[in-house]
Amino acid sequence: MSSIEAALKPRIRLRTPGEYAGWVLSILAGIGILVSVLTNPNFKWGVVAQYFTHESILRGLMLTIFLTLASMALGTLLGLGLAIMRSSHVKPISIAANIYITLFRGTPVLVQLIFWFNISALYPNLTIGIPFTNIGTAIDTNALMAPITAALVGLTLNEAAYMAEIIRGGFSSVGKGQIEAADSLGMSAGTRMRKVIIPQAMPSIIPATGNQVIGMFKGTSLVSVLGVAELLQSAQLIYARTYETIPLLLVASLWYLVMTLLLSYPQSKLEQKYSRATSRLPRKAKKVVLTEPEGTLR
């Protein structure tokens, strides 16, 4: 005989054997990995702790942050230009942008970085001056393309191609009607871009850009092949001396992880703020009053 009324009885979810098995296996695997990581002396956690805040590691971290910010900033600017070029109705301009994007997205960044580092093999001298005159100065390309310059150029040019596609995607998310409304008011193309298209494209551009920043942060590790003493290279320089390879890779990895987590937080906030559903009502929007003000036509 039931003691509670039928309508008040709780509903019990079905738990399958697979669910229990999943719990048990995950916990066992987790404990196993944890024990192994903590007890295996070869991880040398003491060394990790010792080098985690080592001066050259921190300097490498700073350089990594600088490369990320600088190449993202420059890449976004260049990407904006490319996106505008790609949406141009002048065919050669949009084709040029298209070729750029195809080339830079279609080849590995690593290859591009090494290419820019060795650009002096193609153009030994770079001359800045007025064409068809003798005015100008020649610069030794090899001297100009120091590892860090090559790194910055390589990362920026590559990022620009990706940002161009993100920005262009944002532009095309703005409805045709918006452009027609701006045109019918007689807006110039520049005003239309600044006041109508870009503000409305931001909701889809900003979250994607946040993802790119996180990707770029880890991507900078590639420039270690050019001998730029960023985070990974700094770690490599130390273990080349001490042979403590794994502990130093752990040091670098932990920093990458910490920074990625730090960047993920504002990224997810931005994503919330600009998500399609919420962007329909801008933040500073006035609360809707249900009673209609005077003068409403009936």
Place this chain on the structure above:
Amino acid sequence: MSKDGTILAQKIRKSFGPKTVLKDINLDIASGEICCIIGPSGSGKSTILRCINGLETVDSGVLKVNGEDFGYYETAHAYHAHSPKKLAEQRTRVGMVFQSFNLFPNMTALENVMSGPVLVKGADKKQAAKRAQELLASVGLAGFGDYYPAQLSGGQQQRVAIARSLAMDPEIMLFDEPTSALDPEKVGEVLAVMKDLAKKGMTMVVVTHEMGFAREVADSLIFMDDGYVVERGDAREVLSNPQEPRTQAFLQQVL
């Protein structure tokens, strides 16, 4: 030269790829005339409206808006396209109201109405805001200035859109099915604003399915089908006593 408000179209042709949408359009709309364009979908009625505003360019024919060649200037052998600046200037004199309102969602109602004067004509912001408040009041939306389009009903958005066009002080207002996207109960409030406007002597060309509005407000009525103007005349006369069989068939379906 500012005040004219006439539209003249002769032998307008317009194709989209292989499809000829306007085949031989002749129009003559006087200053202050209220002209309704009706017809089945695909008849080219929206396209001719969009040509008058420069959203589409005509392939051939003469198109004079406000007394001057629109979008092009004539030489002995050809029509040459105007510079974007000159085209924009001509467009500011023709207001356009869209079926889907097309308010700028990133701006408040007031900013929408101010956008033309401030961003195009470079008007003083304070004065433009004052004018925009007056315009919002004139379309029955006093006090709605701080609302964003997403917070307004369709009828309210359309009235803001009308105010936005009026802020440019156009001589001609074009309406492309202004009430088609509205709930039936919101249609009246938009039509009321348009009637109000008609009384003030604005030249208006209205593509519409609202036969009641055409009968009550319009001076002239144009029936279009398949890229041609099939019939045109006094609005009430055409509606009650259509001459062409095609017009009769259409009106029988919709009335």
